[in-house]
Amino acid sequence: MNDKKTMNFNDLEQWLNERRVTEVECLVPDLTGVARGKILPRAKFTEDRGMRLPQAIVAMGVTGEFPESGPYYDVIDPTDKDMQLRPDPTTVRIVPWATDPTAQVIHDCFDHQGNLVPYAPRTVLRRVCDLFAAQGLQPIVAPELEFYLTARNTDPNTLLRAPVGRSGRSETSRQAYSIDAVNEFDPLFEEIYDFCDKMELNVDTLIHEVGAGQMEINFFHAEPLGLADEVFFFKRTVRESALRHDMYATFMAKPIAGEPGSAMHVHQSLLDVATGKNVFSNEDGTPSETFMHYIGGLQRYIPAAMVLVAPYVNSYRRLSRNSAAPINIEWGYDNRTVGIRSPISSPQARRVENRVIGADANPYVAMAMTLACGYLGIKNKIKPKPEMKGDAYLAPYSLPRSLGEALDWLRRESDLHEVLGKEFITVYSEIKELEFDEFMKVISPWEREHLLLHV
Known part of the structure; x- marks a missing residue:
């Protein structure tokens, strides 16, 4: 074979x-x-x-x-x-x-x-990868996908809560990186790993994230289309496995008030097809101009492209100072407060981590978005802002704060239309406008609580 x-x-x-x-x-x-x-x-x-x-x-x-x-x-x-x-x-x-x-x-x-x-998600990602191929470059990515396990919830009006583990109790506090908290769900995760093995999904590390019942799975690095396929299969697998163990798995960006949101961080680098070398590093191991231009492109275009990776009204609840998610597109080395992080690594493994993407994003669209922004940075030789060496949460917001605002920003950014395809941008924007209109017909409990008798 x-x-x-x-x-x-x-x-x-x-x-x-x-x-x-x-x-x-x-x-x-x-x-x-x-x-x-x-x-x-x-x-x-x-x-x-x-x-x-x-x-x-x-x-x-x-x-x-x-x-x-x-x-x-x-x-x-x-x-x-x-x-x-x-x-x-x-x-x-x-x-x-x-x-x-x-x-x-x-x-x-x-x-x-x-x-x-042209508006099919796999087509859009192929289109962007082809632009790199025309330059003799091969993008390499590695997603880190967060999700929540919750108790079964059949009533949309009922708040979500953490599921019951082997101990017979639900988590009530944050258990970041706790081995014992992960072991509470051993039967579930053993089945998930078994299913992933049978499906040949290249999943790597499983950790407990910050939120109660929040987990993260990391994927081995590979080319974008194949990895987007794996994330697509993985989401389906986790939801199915959770149901078999009498719980839900959700990739909502912000499913539980007061808990951190869920992200899909995407690490990315570029290889020279002819040599196999990472073009983000010079021969002497220092960061290359291509590396800097790639970051510049992310900083320049991510704000306008946010609706592609924060696709729902709920997505913007995650992007706040109290949700362990970026609020701007500052960049820095080994700095988890920024939107664009470069982890400490060897020159050959130098990479950029896009931390603004939500777990609710379509993996094909998400990877197309971040690669498109980097591509435009290289093409237009965009220089990044100075490195953020402190707490980026002290810097101003520079991302859209709502779905409606994000849609307006995308519609005005013609460079992204050219790279991702005008047909895709049109269809995607119209669908998101429809969803936003539908949401605006719903009256929330907050409005009834604070406005009903006070205004």
């Missing part, structure tokens, strides 16, 4: 045969990161090598709604035409929790002329 990275359709058939697969989950990640698609019998999958779905299926809001009119339909045909989905053989994984032998394969979206659908 070939290495999975080079698998073709013949290899895929052999892979399915070896595992006696009887069903195939044909998946496509939508803008939210939800797995859309169809479940096909093995014979039907082999016969068709793809499927069709309406164009808008990958471009709906988190509530499942679509815009009624507007620029959205300048990109997506209002007659609800189909797109063609083709499997990517390199993404095939077993579904470890299925009763019968079942495989899952991520598909790419094409129009009837054979072109990739």
